[in-house]
Amino acid sequence: MSTIIEAKNLNLGYKNDENIIKDASFSINAREFVFITGASGSGKSTILSSLYGYLPIRSGGLEVYGVNMLRASKAKIHYLRQNIGIVFQDYKLVKEWNIEKNVMLPMVINGYKKEICKSQVERLLVHIKLSHKASKFPLELSGGEQQRVAMARALAHNPAIILADEPTGNLDDYSSELIWGLLKGVNEQLGITVVVVTHRLPERLSINYRRLHIEEGVVYEFS
Numbered sequence: 001m002s003t004i005i006e007a008k009n010l011n012l013g014y015k016n017d018e019n020i021i022k023d024a025s026f027s028i029n030a031r032e033f034v035f036i037t038g039a040s041g042s043g044k045s046t047i048l049s050s051l052y053g054y055l056p057i058r059s060g061g062l063e064v065y066g067v068n069m070l071r072a073s074k075a076k077i078h079y080l081r082q083n084i085g086i087v088f089q090d091y092k093l094v095k096e097w098n099i100e101k102n103v104m105l106p107m108v109i110n111g112y113k114k115e116i117c118k119s120q121v122e123r124l125l126v127h128i129k130l131s132h133k134a135s136k137f138p139l140e141l142s143g144g145e146q147q148r149v150a151m152a153r154a155l156a157h158n159p160a161i162i163l164a165d166e167p168t169g170n171l172d173d174y175s176s177e178l179i180w181g182l183l184k185g186v187n188e189q190l191g192i193t194v195v196v197v198t199h200r201l202p203e204r205l206s207i208n209y210r211r212l213h214i215e216e217g218v219v220y221e222f223s
């Protein structure tokens with residue numbers, strides 16, 4: 001199995017504050033399904049930010065999809081993001097764009113043809129049960145609906161890796177099952193590597209997963 005994410009003695013933090021993630025070493029193989037858990041404020045979103053190239057690493061090593069994050073050029077980060085789908089904890093939908101255009105964004109960036117964009121968006125909106133909201137704008141949707149749109153956008157360009165930050169944090173049981181089912185499906189059928197931050201592991205998810213847990217800045221394998 002090939003390694004797709006590798007952290008070695010990784011230190012992460014903000015400004016002059018002390019390290020939030022301390023000396024973390026972990027690796028994730030292609031096609032794995034990995035949960036990241038830990039208390040509020042433990043550094044879960046911080047880890048995802050570093051994997052996406054948002055937060056520069058302080059020291060140690062981090063390689064994501066073949067990109068060395070210590071010295072990554074803008075072009076390399078752009079390349080990396082073309083191959084990652086991300087669901088931010090606060091969604092980050094473009095509020096001036098309707099739902100269809102929001103979901104289309106990664107495909108436009110990746111140069112997909114217009115007809116393919118259209119059909120892919122339609123398919124994804126069916127999956128998240130929001131076809132009837134395609135022409136609405138984010139602020140016309142509930143929080144949970146926006147969260148589902150963020151998930152559809154993350155999947156739009158068939159990325160190699162999905163990073164999802166509390167993707168069911170605002171959802172009821174029914175919609176949570178929908179999202180877990182979607183992630184399980186892309187993991188098993190498309191071989192997409194899934195890294196999900198959650199404080200509540202799905203109860204009925206029959207999937208082989210690994211769990212990395214953060215406690216006091218230390219990341220360890222939880223089994």
Ligand SMILES: Nc1ncnc2c1ncn2[C@@H]1O[C@H](COP(=O)(O)OP(=O)(O)OP(=O)(O)O)[C@@H](O)[C@H]1O
Nearest residue numbers: 014015020038039040041042043044045046047089
């Ligand atoms: N931009 C920032 N500047 C300074 N400190 C930050 C910044 N973002 C996060 N932190 C701090 O880093 C720590 C970890 O934050 P992070 O957002 O990674 O936690 P989390 O595990 O995702 O928590 P939650 O479950 O509440 O989302 C917190 O103590 C937080 O205050």
Ligand SMILES: [Mg+2]
Nearest residue numbers: 044045089165
């Ligand atoms: Mg967080």
